[in-house]
Amino acid sequence: MMAEKRIDPPTGTETVGHEWDGIEELDTPMPRWWVWTFIACVIFAIGYVAVYPAIPMAEKATTGTLGWSSRGQLSAEMQAEKGRRAPMLTALSRIPIERLPQDSALMQQAVAGGRAAFQVNCVQCHGSGAAGSGGYPNLNDDDWLWGGDLKAIEYTLVHGIRHPGDVATRTSMMPAFDGILSPAEIGQVTGHVLSLTGKAAANPSGAAIFATNCASCHGQNGKGSRAFGAPNLADAIWLYGSSEQEIRRQILAPRHGVMPAWQGRLDPVTIRMLAAYVHSLGGGEDFVEVAEDPAVQVDEQP
Structure with missing residues (x-):
């Protein structure tokens, strides 16, 4: 039911003009502080839209008068970090990997980078702690099929194990003795x-x-x-x-696991850092110089 607006005697406030079963609603104005806060928010929003990216368009948002964006800021930060790491990456690419332990600071940085790369590329098979599981080697022990020095580990990472398409991949093949032995x-x-x-x-x-x-x-x-x-x-x-x-x-019926060749998937420096990390897990071996006779260099043969 509708009633004309009137002043409510007890409060001195005008009613909104309707009533139901004797109950009326007062037209109480908003507090002044709330009104001014609302106006300030509107002004701030207009300024934000003008200065920062805000309005979505067909292919991108408006750029704003400052030309700032979170993607641009991230790109700048990544470029700065790339520049900061450049000397270390250059040094790591140039040093013979077997000499890497002689530079303790560089080795420490390589291990840190390799740890991050391992968490992205290797934990799916070897586990987050590199302890492996059935059919996936434990990289913490000192059991190595082709050698556990830095150079041998790097070779395995580069060429993989039984990786199709890589002629230099590590390969071993145990025959099935079913039918050969009783x-x-x-x-x-x-x-x-x-x-x-x-x-x-x-x-x-x-x-x-x-x-x-x-x-x-x-x-x-x-x-x-x-x-x-x-x-x-x-x-x-x-x-x-x-x-x-x-x-x-x-x-x-022997099972033969396959490890992918990481060359072409990861850059050489990242592979080198991965080798340093795996070597640091506890089972890494010292590099031993051997003669140039191919028959002696068994660790380097696929």
């Missing part, structure tokens, strides 16, 4: 492999089979060969498991 012989050689780490008693028959079929790659003592990328079977570090069933499976 089930009884598989059991015997499995027992011998278990005995190498003390998990089973000596198995002379298995040792003889091992010497005939496996020692050419793994060595007579089962300690592997970096020339072939053959793992050490006597160090109790296993990629696919150390139980009798898992070892038997690997003999019958």
Whole structure:
């Protein structure tokens, strides 16, 4: 129901002009401080629109009279950071990687950069702590198929492992012995492999089979060969498991993991920093100068 506007006697305030069941609404004005604050906000908004990017257009927003943008600020900050890091990156690209530990400050910076690159590119397989999992190597230990010095690690990162399309990739291939050895012989050689780490008693028959079929790659003592990328079977570090069933499976139908070649995906300096980080995890080896004879440089052969 509608009623004419009137002054409410108790408050002295004009009503809005309508009433319902005897209840009327007062037309109480806004506090003056609120009104002035609202006007100030409107003035500020008009100034903001004029000075900063604010109005979306078809392809971009209005630039504002200052020409500032958050993207432009980020780009400037990134360029400044790039300039700050340039001397370190240049030094890292020029120093022979095997000499990197001799420059402790540069090595420390390389490890820090490699840690960041590892979190982006490597944790998916090796884990955030580089401890690996079934089929993915633990990079914290000192078990290396092709060598654990900086130069060998860098080579592996550059060319990968069994990476299709890279002729220099690290390659090793264990044959499947299903059909080559009888089930009884598989059991015997499995027992011998278990005995190498003390998990089973000596198995002379298995040792003889091992010497005939496996020692050419793994060595007579089962300690592997970096020339072939053959793992050490006597160090109790296993990629696919150390139980009798898992070892038997690997003999019958070997699994061969693939690591991508990072050249072309990452720049050479980032790869070098990754090598420094992996080397620093605890299992890194010292670089040893070897003769120029290719037969001696087994760690550098794919």
